[in-house]
Amino acid sequence: MIDLIVAFVSGRRGITREQAETWANELRAQGEQGEYFFSLNRYLFKARKPL
DSSP states (O other): OHHHHHHHHTTSTTOOHHHHHHHHHHHHHHHHTTOOOOOOOOOOOOOOOOO
């Protein structure tokens, strides 16, 4: 996901590719030290009206 975010934000709202890569590298370093955790949860709910 980090690489996808870097590609998306680079060049938007004044964020340079270098800034985005710096952010990504900081997250990766934190992850290697056990100081960063990312979780993407998706939920789907289905409801049915009783008969």
